[in-house]
Amino acid sequence: MNDLEQLSLSAQAEFDAAPTPAELENAKARYLGKSGRLTELLKALGALPVEQKKTRGAEINLAKSRIEAALQTRRDSLAAAELDAQLQAEALDVTLPGRQRGGGGLHPVSRTIERIEAIFGSMGFDVAEGPEIETDWMSFTALNNPENHPARSMQDTFYVDVKDAQGRWLNLRPHTSPMQVRYARAHAARHASRLAEGQPMPEVRVIAPGRAYRVDSDATHSPMFHQIEGLWLGANVSFKDLKVVFASLVREFFETDDFDVRFRPSFFPFTEPSAEIDIRFGSGPLAGRWLEVAGSGQVHPTVVRNFGLDPEAQIGFAFGIGADRFAMLRYGIDDLRLIFDGDLRFLAQFN
Numbered sequence: 133m134n135d136l137e138q139l140s141l142s143a144q145a146e147f148d149a150a151p152t153p154a155e156l157e158n159a160k161a162r163y164l165g166k167s168g169r170l171t172e173l174l175k176a177l178g179a180l181p182v183e184q185k186k187t188r189g190a191e192i193n194l195a196k197s198r199i200e201a202a203l204q205t206r207r208d209s210l211a212a213a214e215l216d217a218q219l220q221a222e223a224l225d226v227t228l229p230g231r232q233r234g235g236g237g238l239h240p241v242s243r244t245i246e247r248i249e250a251i252f253g254s255m256g257f258d259v260a261e262g263p264e265i266e267t268d269w270m271s272f273t274a275l276n277n278p279e280n281h282p283a284r285s286m287q288d289t290f291y292v293d294v295k296d297a298q299g300r301w302l303n304l305r306p307h308t309s310p311m312q313v314r315y316a317r318a319h320a321a322r323h324a325s326r327l328a329e330g331q332p333m334p335e336v337r338v339i340a341p342g343r344a345y346r347v348d349s350d351a352t353h354s355p356m357f358h359q360i361e362g363l364w365l366g367a368n369v370s371f372k373d374l375k376v377v378f379a380s381l382v383r384e385f386f387e388t389d390d391f392d393v394r395f396r397p398s399f400f401p402f403t404e405p406s407a408e409i410d411i412r413f414g415s416g417p418l419a420g421r422w423l424e425v426a427g428s429g430q431v432h433p434t435v436v437r438n439f440g441l442d443p444e445a446q447i448g449f450a451f452g453i454g455a456d457r458f459a460m461l462r463y464g465i466d467d468l469r470l471i472f473d474g475d476l477r478f479l480a481q482f483n
C-alpha cells in the first residue's frame with residue numbers, strides 16, 4: 133500500500149469516527165485544509181522532476197477525490213441521523229386523546245329556576261329581578277308589616293350597617309316579596325294615564341326568582357336560600373286561578389299528573405286569606421307525604437294600595453315558592469346542605 137492509499141484510508145477512518153458535523157469539518161481540515169496533509173503533498177509536487185510530477189499529480193488527485201467522496205458520504209449520513217433524531221424528538225402522536233378543560237354545568241337550583249321561568253312564561257308571566265339589599269319599607273311596611281308589629285319577628289332578618297333615606301337600616305331581603313311591590317308599582321306608573329282616566333289596566337302577571345336571607349341555619353334551613361315570588365293581579369283573579377296555575381306548574385315541572393295540591397290556612401301580613409301550598413305525589417319515593425312547597429294568599433288591600441293601585445279594582449294572589457325545595461324534590465336530593473356546599477363531586481352529576 134503506498135502512502136496515498138494509506139492517507140485515503142486514514143482520512144476515511146477519521147471521517148467515519150467523527151460523531152458530529154463540526155468534528156467532521158475539523159477532520160476535513162486536517163486533510164484538505166490549507167495546511168492539510170493532502171494539501172502539503174500537492175505543494176511538494178513543485179519540487180519533483182517533470183515526468184514524476186505528472187504521475188504523482190494524477191495519483192494525488194485520485195486520492196483527493198476519494199477523500200472528498202468519503203467526506204461527502206459521512207456528511208450525508210450525519211445529516212440523515214440529525215434529521216432522524218429531530219423527527220423522533222418532535223414526534224406528534226395524533227392518535228392520543230386531546231386534553232380537555234372540565235366542562236361545567238348549571239347548578240340544580242339554576243336549572244330549577246330556569247324550568248320554572250319557562251313554565252310560567254308559557255302562562256303569560258313576565259320574569260323580574262330586583263335588589264337583594266332592600267329598604268325597610270319594601271321588605272316590610274309596604275307588605276302590611278308595620279314597624280313594631282309582632283309579625284315582623286316571623287323573619288329573623290339580617291340588617292346591613294347602612295341606613296336608607298328614612299333613617300332605617302337596610303336589610304338583606306328576608307323574602308322575594310318586595311319584588312311584588314317594585315314590579316306592581318312600576319306597572320302602575322307605566323299605566324298611570326289609563327288609570328287616571330278610569331280605563332282598565334293590563335293585568336300584572338310576574339314571577340321574580342332570587343336569593344333571600346334569614347338568620348336561620350340547620351339541616352333544613354340555610355341563611356341564604358332561593359325563592360320565586362309570583363303575583364297575578366287583575367279585575368277578577370281568584371284563588372281558583374291560583375290553584376290552576378299552581379297545579380299546572382307542578383304537572384309541568386315534575387312531569388306527572390299523579391299528585392294532589394292542598395291549600396292549608398296560614399298567616400302572612402301581606403295576604404288575606406293566606407295559605408301554605410302542599411303537594412302530595414301518588415307515586416315515587418315521596419308518595420303519600422304532604423310536602424310544603426310555597427306560601428300564598430290573596431293580596432291584602434293595604435298592599436294593593438301600596439302598589440299605587442285601587443283595591444276595589446284590582447284583586448289577585450301572590451305566592452312564594454321555595455326554589456331549593458323544588459330542586460330537591462325534582463332531583464331527589466335529600467340534604468339541603470348539598471345544594472350550598474359547592475362540592476363538585478355532587479354538582480358534576482348535573483352537568
Ligand code: PHE
Binds near residue numbers: 308362427
Ligand atoms: N314571603 C312569604 C315567605 O317568605 C311567602 C309568600 C309570598 C306568602 C307571597 C304569600 C304570598 O314565607
